[in-house]
Amino acid sequence: MRADEVADVAVVGAGVAGLACALDCVAGGLRVRVLEASDAVGGRMRTDVVDGFRLDRGFQVFNTAYPQVRRRIDLRALRLRPFTPGFVLAGSRGRYRxxxxxxxxxxxxxxxxxxxxxxxxxxxxxxxxxxxxxxxxxxxxxxxxxxxxxxxxxxxxxxxxxxxxxxxxxxxxxxxxxxxxxxxxxxxxxxxxxxGSLCLPERGIGAVPEQLAERLPDGAVTLDARVSALTQDGVRLADGSAVPARAVVVATEAAAAARLLPGLLVPAQRTVTTFYHAAPASPLREPTLLVDSDRRLLNSVVLSEVVPGCSPDGRALVSTSVLGSGAQEAQVRARLAELYGAGTDGWECLAAYRIPGALPAMPAPHPLIRTSRHSPGRYVCGDHRATGSVQGAMASGTRAAREVLADMAASRL
Ligand SMILES: Cc1cc2nc3c(=O)[nH]c(=O)nc-3n(C[C@H](O)[C@H](O)[C@H](O)COP(=O)(O)OP(=O)(O)OC[C@H]3O[C@@H](n4cnc5c(N)ncnc54)[C@H](O)[C@@H]3O)c2cc1C
Known part of the structure; x- marks a missing residue:
């Protein structure tokens, strides 16, 4: 569709929830525009290239058993690399598998x-x-x-x-x-x-939303398009321009959604920091998750053992995650020396991603499903409306599309 045409649906946010919603709306015959504030699709599932190293914006694993993954994702095209099933526990008790x-x-x-x-x-x-x-x-x-x-x-x-x-x-x-x-x-x-299997795509976690976005019609996604308000006729962008649409689906993270839809429930957020180090040699020659049983760190993994191509120069790429946002790199590296039983003085810190809204909190009792209908013509989806996971985000996007299509079919919009 042309940029000046009225869309049936404007989807705000091109994370996996928004992309799943847009795909189902298109499949249902609707004209869809996806408006994404950032310079690429993916939201919390993006991969950067830093000095030739592939770094996900926060360590995460891809689970092939999620029903939405099985339904939507061409797993073969992702060229998935598996982790060893299970994990290794290391700490003051010793090392166990x-x-x-x-x-x-x-x-x-x-x-x-x-x-x-x-x-x-x-x-x-x-x-x-x-x-x-x-x-x-x-x-x-x-x-x-x-x-x-x-x-x-x-x-x-x-x-x-x-x-x-x-x-x-x-x-x-x-x-x-x-x-x-x-x-x-x-x-x-x-x-x-x-x-299922826990794995990582060869090109990083960002390959998952990219695959979804590629299936949308040409021109359906507009990047660098931050929505500043919902209007009677669609949405207004931060640059002042208007995007007309019969219905709007807000598919942003929770806090951004509540700014566009005042009164929306915003769950507490979980914060994590992921450090990436380049090490001269691999400290653990296995594609496995190392868990700190003393809980000073969350976990660490030699990513180049999982996905050899994520390192450009033969050095090992090590990803380490810590709860919260306060961890200091030197302390993390010192703890890694204990956990791996290897010197870490020569390790180079490539990046640290501090992610305040990594996951919505899901304390019990937790409703696994929330309706996406907000008010006439306005819908909301995202992991905060289901469960904090790729499965939850896509399932929520699926539900939003279903409700939009049902309301349009019933001529309520
Ligand atoms: C470090 C980390 C580890 C994780 N580990 C796992 C894991 O192992 N397994 C698992 O299943 N899940 C994991 N997750 C969770 C999973 O990544 C998320 O649940 C999922 O990506 C959320 O998708 P979403 O579409 O709901 O939201 P998001 O990905 O946050 O997408 C929202 C989009 O909206 C855009 N946006 C915001 N405001 C505006 C605006 N005003 N206008 C336009 N666009 C806007 C944002 O730029 C973003 O692209 C992890 C997440 C993180 C961060």
Whole structure:
């Protein structure tokens, strides 16, 4: 469509929620314009190239089991590189491997009773993992919703296993270490980890939204177009120009959405910092997640073991995430020396991404679905309207498109 034509729908924000919404609206026969404030699509899923190194804007993993991923993404085109299933725990207790015995029985020795956890805990873990893997997601969505910590304790897990194994790992997933996240959300994520593979696209996480954007009609996405207000006839951009549209879907992060739609609920936000270092040699010759069991750092991974092409010059690329925004690089590097058991003096810090709104908080009880209908002709989607994940963001965009299409079909717009 031409820029001066009236769109059926203006989608504000080209993160994966907005892109999924736009794609479904186009598939439903609507004329769509996506307005993105930034200079590229992707929102929180973008990849920078710094001195030839590919750096995601904050470490994240891509899960192939998410239903929206299976529905929308051409996995082969992403050329995915997998992590070793499970993770390695390192810290004052020593080093242990938390493996998935169904996939890597050869690596599961540390799960034998008395090593990482007592027999009772191993049994409890096995039971709820089997249940999460086998039960339909719809059943898990209806399950009891309490803080994850309470659920794990009630399942019979000891304090030591919760505090020194699951809490450090899950802190890196939910970006909080109180284990206050909804137990329903925990089980859905646990299920997707058991059923899918954790991987990274060869060209970085930004390749995911880029793939979605490529499927939109030419000219549907306008970059550097910050929406400053919603109007009677569509939206107004920060440069003062108007974009007419019959309906508007606000697909920004929560705080930006509330500025455009006053009164909208804004959940608390989780903050994380990711440091990237170039190391002369790989400190761990394996594509695995290293979790700090003492919780001074969240986790670290030698990314060049996962995606060899992310480093341009043979040096190892190490990504390390820390909760909050206050971590100092020198302290992080000192801790990495302890965790990897390797000197880090010669490591070069390439970048540090401090991300205040990385994830919306999802404390129990957490509604997994919220309507996108806001007021006549106005809709809202994004991970803050579902769950803080790629799955949640895209599912929310899907729902918004469905509601727009239904309202237009019913001539309510
Ligand atoms: C460090 C980190 C790690 C993560 N790890 C994982 C993980 O391992 N697994 C997982 O599933 N999820 C993970 N996530 C979460 C996942 O990335 C997000 O849930 C998802 O990308 C959110 O998509 P969205 O479209 O809802 O929002 P966003 O990606 O935030 O998109 C919103 C878009 O709106 C644009 N915008 C804002 N205001 C305006 C305006 N006024 N006008 C026009 N455009 C505007 C923004 O520029 C942005 O492009 C992680 C996120 C971060 C940051």
């Amino acid at each position: 938390f493996a998935d015995p169904t996939r890597r029985p050869d690596q599961a020795a540390d799960l034998l009773p008395g090593r990482l956890a007592p027999l009772r805990d191993t049994v409890a873990l096995g039971l709820f993992s089997a249940r999460d893997m086998v039960l339909p997601a719809a059943v898990l969505r209806r399950g009891r919703d309490v803080p994850a910590e309470r659920w794990l304790r009630d399942a019979g897990l000891s304090e030591v296993t919760v505090d020194q194994v699951l809490r450090p790992f899950l802190a890196g997933v939910f970006l909080e270490d109180g284990l206050e996240t909804s137990s329903r959300m925990f089980h859905l994520v646990w299920r997707s980890m058991l059923r």
